[in-house]
Amino acid sequence: MSLLSYAGFFRFSEVVNIKRNDITFEKGYISIFLRTSKTDVYRDGRTVLISVTSSPTCPVTMLKRYLEAADLVESSEDYMFRQLCYCKRKSKYKLKGKSPLSYTRAREIFLEKLKFIGEDTSKIGLHSFRSGGASAAANAGVPDRLFKRHGRWASETAKDGYVKDDINSLLLVSANLGI
Numbered sequence: 001m002s003l004l005s006y007a008g009f010f011r012f013s014e015v016v017n018i019k020r021n022d023i024t025f026e027k028g029y030i031s032i033f034l035r036t037s038k039t040d041v042y043r044d045g046r047t048v049l050i051s052v053t054s055s056p057t058c059p060v061t062m063l064k065r066y067l068e069a070a071d072l073v074e075s076s077e078d079y080m081f082r083q084l085c086y087c088k089r090k091s092k093y094k095l096k097g098k099s100p101l102s103y104t105r106a107r108e109i110f111l112e113k114l115k116f117i118g119e120d121t122s123k124i125g126l127h128s129f130r131s132g133g134a135s136a137a138a139n140a141g142v143p144d145r146l147f148k149r150h151g152r153w154a155s156e157t158a159k160d161g162y163v164k165d166d167i168n169s170l171l172l173v174s175a176n177l178g179i
Contacts, residue, residue, distance in 0.1 A: 005129035
């Protein structure tokens with residue numbers, strides 16, 4: 001869920017409502033259909049594309065692994081991210097229920113894992129994935145139009161509020177003045 005949220009600039013309400021049959025694997029990327037989004041005023045849905053990367057944390061590769069472990073078949077209308085329960089007979093975890101994972105539980109799990117690796121959790125939340133993905137794209141030089149569309153922002157002002165410029169991007173302004 002974390003990797004998808006970061007790569008897709010997803011709001012929690014978007015990523016938690018993804019169903020298995022909303023995801024299509026293509027050569028080199030995945031396509032995720034969002035049935036509803038905060039900025040989708042006509043409720044037509046939006047498609048988000050996420051590329052395969054060569055990173056060990058490739059969101060497409062990790063999603064494939066998750067789907068195999070979760071036993072979610074392509075045609076399933078089940079939510080992707082739900083509560084887990086431990087099945088003693090099979091000695092493995094299994095997705096439970098039909099409802100998506102709650103914001104409170106997802107946040108608890110996320111903060112618990114951050115604390116485990118020694119991170120300060122006071123300024124980090126589930127929305128940090130959206131901001132982090134947008135900031136990484138902006139600082140990597142992805143054109144504004146593309147990452148605005150990818151993040152499903154309705155305005156430039158809304159998009160710009162999510163981007164935290166890195167030092168190299170800030171220095172680029174004065175470095176290119178020709179003086």
